Amino acid sequence: MTIGVVMSCNKENAPELLPAQGASGPLKFQMRMASDPRLLAVVRSTAAELAAVWGFKDEQCRGIALAIDEALSNVIRHAYKNRCDQEIELHCQAHADCLEFIFVDRGESADPAKFCGQPLDEVALGGRGTHLIRQIMDEVCYERLPGRNRLCLKKFLPGARRKV
Amino acid sequence: MKTATRQRPGTTIVDVTGDIDMGTSPGLRKTLLDSLKRTPRLVVNLREVRYVDSSGIASLVEVLKEARNTEKQLVLFGLNKTVQEVLQLTHLTRIFEIRETEEEALRA
Numbered sequence: 001m002t003i004g005v006v007m008s009c010n011k012e013n014a015p016e017l018l019p020a021q022g023a024s025g026p027l028k029f030q031m032r033m034a035s036d037p038r039l040l041a042v043v044r045s046t047a048a049e050l051a052a053v054w055g056f057k058d059e060q061c062r063g064i065a066l067a068i069d070e071a072l073s074n075v076i077r078h079a080y081k082n083r084c085d086q087e088i089e090l091h092c093q094a095h096a097d098c099l100e101f102i103f104v105d106r107g108e109s110a111d112p113a114k115f116c117g118q119p120l121d122e123v124a125l126g127g128r129g130t131h132l133i134r135q136i137m138d139e140v141c142y143e144r145l146p147g148r149n150r151l152c153l154k155k156f157l158p159g160a161r162r163k164v
Numbered sequence: 165m166k167t168a169t170r171q172r173p174g175t176t177i178v179d180v181t182g183d184i185d186m187g188t189s190p191g192l193r194k195t196l197l198d199s200l201k202r203t204p205r206l207v208v209n210l211r212e213v214r215y216v217d218s219s220g221i222a223s224l225v226e227v228l229k230e231a232r233n234t235e236k237q238l239v240l241f242g243l244n245k246t247v248q249e250v251l252q253l254t255h256l257t258r259i260f261e262i263r264e265t266e267e268e269a270l271r272a
Contacts, residue, residue: 037187044185044215062246069217073186128218128254135253 027094035076036084044069054094055157064155067136070129071103071151079107079149097160103151109144167195175270176203181212184220193223197230204236207269211242216250241269
């Protein structure tokens, strides 16, 4: 199990108090991790804490954590066919009006139609993850790049511009 | 995630603790299906479940389907806000039999 974290901060200087900025200023967080389901809880916690720091309310933080978990699970399950030794990148970028999460993997390509949020069959065993992601996040964008999948999820702060 | 099983007359109670996600839901699924084979009524205590995602929900749905197929009963109780929200988002609050407390679940 490998996890690497790159944070946007200067590690050379002594710790100092940062001025209270609220939802402003650059905030980045990157993780490079193995496709191991044991890391889901770590990523959920990180996403929820990041959302809280950026001003989302408790319910929204829980929703964001769920959406991120579902997206990561889908990468493990579908892109990497449940292999736990492949690499997944998660880039988190806080903007003035939203939080953006970008997953990059080198697994099999996804079927874009499956991101369209199919109507749920009440007792269907599959398909709920994508449904949850689209319910919770304001923008969902998938693209296949050479040798990679890129999934971008965005959640706007309350009162900010939302998807049309 | 951990599970513990208790017996009551005509009922098996499975106490679930922790997070139910892609990594842990297969274990929960197996425990619940195994328990269901040996009891006419399965009661699942979710009071100590901090988190559940769609894979956990899918496991519960699968157990519910098996309960219906074998004319047995499945009752969930102790759902916290997080679990309730996921059930609401997946439009599944009506298909499960849900109670607040263990006493109510045993009377269901």
